[in-house]
Amino acid sequence: MSEQLPVSIVIVNYNAGEILLQCVGTALKQAHEVIVVDNASTDSSIAKLSNHFLKNNSLNIILTGTNHGFATGCNIGLSKSKQPFVLFLNPDCLLGENSLHRMLEILQSDDRIGMVGGYLANPDGSEQGGGRRAIPTPWRAFVRAFGLHRLEKFWPQLFFDFHLNKQPVPNEPTNVEAISGALMLVKKEAIEDVGRWDEQYFLHCEDLDWCMRFKQKNWQIFFVPDAPVTHFQGTCSHARPFFVAWHKHKGMLRFYQKFFRDEYPGVLMGFISIGVWLRFTVTVIFHTANQALSLLKFRP
Numbered sequence: 001m002s003e004q005l006p007v008s009i010v011i012v013n014y015n016a017g018e019i020l021l022q023c024v025g026t027a028l029k030q031a032h033e034v035i036v037v038d039n040a041s042t043d044s045s046i047a048k049l050s051n052h053f054l055k056n057n058s059l060n061i062i063l064t065g066t067n068h069g070f071a072t073g074c075n076i077g078l079s080k081s082k083q084p085f086v087l088f089l090n091p092d093c094l095l096g097e098n099s100l101h102r103m104l105e106i107l108q109s110d111d112r113i114g115m116v117g118g119y120l121a122n123p124d125g126s127e128q129g130g131g132r133r134a135i136p137t138p139w140r141a142f143v144r145a146f147g148l149h150r151l152e153k154f155w156p157q158l159f160f161d162f163h164l165n166k167q168p169v170p171n172e173p174t175n176v177e178a179i180s181g182a183l184m185l186v187k188k189e190a191i192e193d194v195g196r197w198d199e200q201y202f203l204h205c206e207d208l209d210w211c212m213r214f215k216q217k218n219w220q221i222f223f224v225p226d227a228p229v230t231h232f233q234g235t236c237s238h239a240r241p242f243f244v245a246w247h248k249h250k251g252m253l254r255f256y257q258k259f260f261r262d263e264y265p266g267v268l269m270g271f272i273s274i275g276v277w278l279r280f281t282v283t284v285i286f287h288t289a290n291q292a293l294s295l296l297k298f299r300p
Contacts, residue, residue: 002092003030004030004032005031005085005100006083006084007031007083007085007086007104008031008033008034008080008083008087009031009072009086009087009089009277010035010037010078010081010088011089012039012074012088012090013039013091014040014041014091014093015041015042015043016041016043016045016092016098017043017045019092019094020045020046021049022096023091023092023093024049025043026095027180028053028059029090030099030100030101031083031113032082032083032266033058033082033083034058034059034060036059036061036064036077036080037064037074037119038141039068039147040063040064040065046063047093058153060080062077062080064076069202070181070202070204071200071201071202072197072199073162074196074206075199078196080187084187085185085187086188087183087184088181088185088186089182089183090161090181090231091282092231093182093229093230093231093232096107096202100185102117102118103116105183106268107185107186110220112219113219114186114193114214115177115179115187115214116221116224116228117131117180117221117222118131119184119186119224119228119229120180120183120229121228121231122230123230127165129251130180131165131179131223132165132174132223133164134160134164134177135162135211135215136208137210138260138264139163140161142160143159145159147155148168149163164176168222169195172225173224173225174223174225176221176222177211177215179223180207184207184210190217190219194217194219195252196215201254203248203251204252205255208255212255
């Protein structure tokens with residue numbers, strides 16, 4: 001069994017199903033405390049979790065009674081945490097053996113490091129997007145949306161792709177601009193300096209917001225390539241694609257307005273807003289078409 005570390009693991013759950021038991025099981029082996037904040041799940045995930053770990057005093061289950069969103073759920077768990085370090089972990093993530101130990105080792109290696117993330121992997125072992133990335137500024141988002149990132153090899157500074165998983169995996173821990181909210185190990189002293197999660201985000205972009213604020217306060221963020229965590233992405237959101245897409249694009253707009261409003265002309269920010277909602281419209285059309293095709297395919 002791995003050493004139990006001075007870490008509180010906060011897991012915000014919403015209908016994660018069976019994977020939640022595996023997530024909590026791997027977490028309890030590595031941390032002193034696991035806090036599951038349930039945002040009014042309607043499945044049996046919490047009942048099964050309670051029964052399975054009935055006598056485990058290291059597990060704290062908090063029932064909110066209402067779906068407050070991811071950021072609020074994280075803050076609720078944070079307020080109940082008792083350890084000096086907090087790992088925010090998605091319920092569809094499975095910690096690799098000793099991955100938490102390795103991340104904590106890097107977090108404690110330098111007083112300037114405030115946050116670290118590990119190697120987010122797909123079930124097949126390939127690297128997942130988002131585990132290491134650059135901040136998607138409005139320009140970088142424009143480059144990505146219109147495929148101009150393909151020109152990066154000719155003009156790397158101008159057409160930089162913020163999806164760093166397209167680049168070779170570094171051989172050692174690396175300073176990055178942002179990591180994924182699915183896997184964030186943070187020092188409490190850094191949180192006290194930066195502030196808690198912004199609860200104006202319901203779902204998506206709150207992790208980028210936090211990374212931006214960590215950077216503004218001169219805290220370093222590190223990606224740890226030899227700390228693998230398998231992420232079964234979309235487990236909690238696949239049943240509500242329109243709801244998720246709405247809040248994702250709403251979060252994007254808040255993120256751009258909050259951090260870049262004073263850096264870009266008002267007219268350009270207006271075009272950015274239009275672009276975000278056009279992207280949402282295309283997403284809705286795409287999902288609707290896929291659902292229609294699925295119904296036609298299985299019609300007797």
